[in-house]
């Protein structure tokens with residue numbers, strides 16, 4: 001939406017296509033906040049600290065230029081949201097309030113309780129609709145259309161009626177979000193099937209960093225129907241603590257060396273930090289997500305988990321420190337309060353939550369130019385979660401919402417520029433015929449193969465199970481090789497998937513069509529993870545637990561070879577300019 005707003009402001013005609021209803025994109029679920037060095041709560045904050053935090057969190061395989069632009073521009077983008085009507089929580093003197101979050105040195109996340117994404121979407125939607133953008137909702141794009149090397153449009157179908165549609169465009173911005181539905185346990189919504197990653201890949205775009213999948217440490221583990229649903233890091237930012245079944249705050253046991261100087265070594269100091277004491281260091285619960293998730297897995301493996309296979313996250317304990325704690329919790333974390341009360345019958349003002357890791361975010365995606373968001377395919381741009389670069393090996397919480405508006409704006413601006421500088425291209429009729437045939441194939445298989453076809457749900461389920469267990473939080477060479485073999489078998493099965501009924505209101509057909517994206521991104525993740533023979537950030541290899549300096553200087557690129565098979569290469573990270581290097585050194 002931010003890209004569409006910018007492109008429209010540049011004076012080109014803009015269409016916005018979304019698989020979901022307008023305003024229901026996954027961003028609506030974002031809870032904790034949007035990271036920007038506004039320095040409203042802590043005057044020591046500035047873009048340089050934010051840049052250094054982002055690079056440290058990403059373990060230095062980030063695109064440093066994107067991390068720099070993001071840190072420099074996010075304050076302006078947040079103020080712009082405010083000017084467009086977003087009502088952020090306020091400081092006592094009326095400025096935008098900011099909260100603590102994992103890996104951010106100072107309180108940096110502008111927020112609206114724990115419903116920040118809803119406010120952001122509402123604001124962008126209002127603003128976008130008034131600009132006169134054409135919205136095509138509940139249209140699912142299945143293929144990008146090309147004329148020669150260039151992208152000239154997209155082919156898709158209307159989900160309700162099943163009608164096909166061709167969108168012609170001089171330039172195209174992919175902003176399709178995440179890939180969480182490749183895994184069994186995920187915080188992501190139904191439409192996070194990696195479509196943009198797969199559309200870009202099949203159209204010839206390069207993807208990078210696909211091995212880096214973020215497992216958020218705190219998802220609900222109980223009841224089973226909501227397993228994986230996110231429990232915002234804001235709970236820990238407000239003073240929530242992680243304990244095991246012995247009641248021990250286990251995060252104090254393992255503070256990584258590169259965070260020791262910034263992390264509290266006692267409970268008292270950690271508490272003071274969450275209450276805004278500028279002389280205190282952050283509690284270890286607010287270390288980066290990759291690390292916290294692995295510590296939780298360790299507790300589980302060593303038998304110190306909670307009754308339903310998680311650990312305890314307790315915010316209720318703050319009643320020992322604060323008067324009116326229940327009211328405070330309900331005011332700061334209203335969604336969490338209702339989520340646990342209504343779904344799990346747990347009153348978080350009185351008792352601890354049970355939580356465990358959940359597939360949350362992919363750092364990898366379409367490789368883009370850091371300034372323009374142009375992909376390697378002419379006319380094709382990408383931004384948001386489906387693009388790669390800013391986060392490196394691990395994303396800091398809050399950096400996605402700011403990524404969306406910083407690089408959404410840039411993608412819109414440069415896509416509009418491309419559209420103004422280039423004539424419209426004509427889609428190739430042969431490609432159109434082919435993608436139509438592919439889209440209808442699940443119906444035709446049903447007719448031609450009688451009872452021998454397989455339904456799509458079992459294939460999807462088996463894929464999610466396999467990715468969760470073989471390419472999950474803790475990875476091993478042999479298991480990932482098994483996953484690759486499994487992917488070949490699943491691909492064969494997907495080619496035989498058939499559906500019954502007709503094109504109207506047919507969820508089986510939608511699922512059959514999603515399989516292409518899910519299988520493509522799963523293969524990208526698995527091959528890249530096999531290629532990164534080290535542990536770094538979110539990519540943890542039990543068989544190779546150390547970092548390899550050579551790989552610390554490279555990104556893994558995936559692309560479709562001329563023969564249609566998936567190819568990989570290591571790409572050296574360009575040298576960082578001296579002034580950025582100096583910032584990182586000063587902030588160590």
Ligand SMILES: Cc1cc2nc3c(=O)[nH]c(=O)nc-3n(C[C@H](O)[C@H](O)[C@H](O)COP(=O)(O)OP(=O)(O)OC[C@H]3O[C@@H](n4cnc5c(N)ncnc54)[C@H](O)[C@@H]3O)c2cc1C
Nearest residue numbers: 019020025026027030031032033141177384385398400401
């Ligand atoms: C529960 C939860 C809480 C989070 N909280 C925070 C937070 O507090 N702060 C933060 O920074 N980050 C947070 N994140 C991460 C952040 O919300 C996401 O990374 C971000 O919202 C992704 O935005 P996006 O615009 O890239 O994609 P999305 O918001 O997912 O939008 C993608 C759009 O593309 C459409 N689409 C997808 N495929 C197709 C297709 N084939 N054809 C047509 N349309 C398609 C979708 O329908 C949707 O409209 C959270 C994530 C989760 C899961």
